[in-house]
Amino acid sequence: ALRVLTGITTSGTPHLGNYAGAIRPAIAASRMPGVESFYFLADYHALIKxxxxxxxxxxxxEIAATWLACGLDPAAVWFYRQSDVPEIAELNWLLTCVAGKGILNRAHAYKAAVDKNASEGVDxxxxxxxxxxxxxVLMAADxxxxxxxxxxxxxxQVQHIEMARDFAQRFNHLYGEHFVLPEAAIEDSVATLPGLDGRKMSKSYDNTIPLxxxxxxxxxxxxxxxxxxxxPGEAKDTEGSALMDIFRAFANAEESAAMAEAFKQGIGWGDAKTKLVEQIDREVAPMRERYEALMAKPQDIEALLRDGAARMRAQYATPFMGALREAVGLRDLS
Ligand code: ATP
Known part of the structure; x- marks a missing residue:
């Protein structure tokens, strides 16, 4: 079976970008035959930010309730919270010991932070x-x-998958063939949604439209x-318009073409925004109702997550981690 893995960082309230860019396509993929899906709440990752x-x-x-409201079937997929699976943190260490520091020096997120410091003249x-x-490395462990x-x-994110392959290859070379080399499935049809300020919509920029x-x-x-x-009356550019980009994510080809034509014909921004609200609401309203019902019972969500992690650990994480521990010369705890 094809094993597909998707995580969302628990760093804030899920937004339209998370939905259109990750949740909607992942749920569609999980319904395809021959796919085994892993969805996790990336709370160790959240601590970075x-x-x-x-x-x-x-x-x-919120993110757990969002997955469920959007149609994830917890009985048909693996659904868990990252920190409920201590084997992830353990594997993180084993991989840390085979990861080249020079490779990590080149990671985009780290380099961007270093470059920002350089441009500001600080250490x-x-x-x-x-x-x-x-x-x-943590992402490779996931x-x-x-x-x-x-x-x-x-x-x-492609670079990070390449790093995971690199660490896996090095581990396999040293300790035997334990890991499958993962591949990135690049989602080119999925656009990155802009946020309210025009930058990428992101939980950590506080520029989001919550779902x-x-x-x-x-x-x-x-x-x-x-x-x-x-x-109103003046033609508008669709290129580079955040409004148009978000509209497209919630419309079919025909509706998008009609909106582009309205832009050309000089639709007023107020009217365009009203159309956008209606377009989003049409898709989101039924899920919003389910979301609110789920959020009213946090103890049910908690129980579901614990159960998901327990089953997944028994099936995969605990025995595999035991084999990996043994492979590197540690005691198998499984
Ligand atoms: P953070 O700021 O904490 O990194 P984020 O909101 O940018 O959060 P993540 O939790 O890192 O998003 O990403 C979860 C998933 O949502 C990823 O698959 C990512 O590609 C997707 N995603 C995030 N932001 C957008 C966006 N603006 N447009 C489309 N997809 C997005």
């Missing part, structure tokens, strides 16, 4: 945690523990999307 325990906890609940490692530096062979990612805000709030947020100063 968020040092607010209440935020991590709230986000964990190049100022404010950078070893967690940020080591992030690709993937390799399940021998996931397909990892759907955006272009910016399940009430419709009245959705209206307010969309009213805040930055547009140019063209008046």
């Amino acid at each position: 968020v040092q607010d325990p209440a935020r991590v906890q709230r986000s964990t609940l 190049e490692d100022a404010g950078i945690s070893a967690g940020l530096f080591m992030y690709p 993937i390799l523990l399940f021998n996931a062979n397909k990892v759907p990612v955006g272009r910016d 399940f805000v009430p419709k009245s709030e959705l209206k307010k947020l969309i009213a805040g999307i930055v547009t140019d100063s063209r008046l």
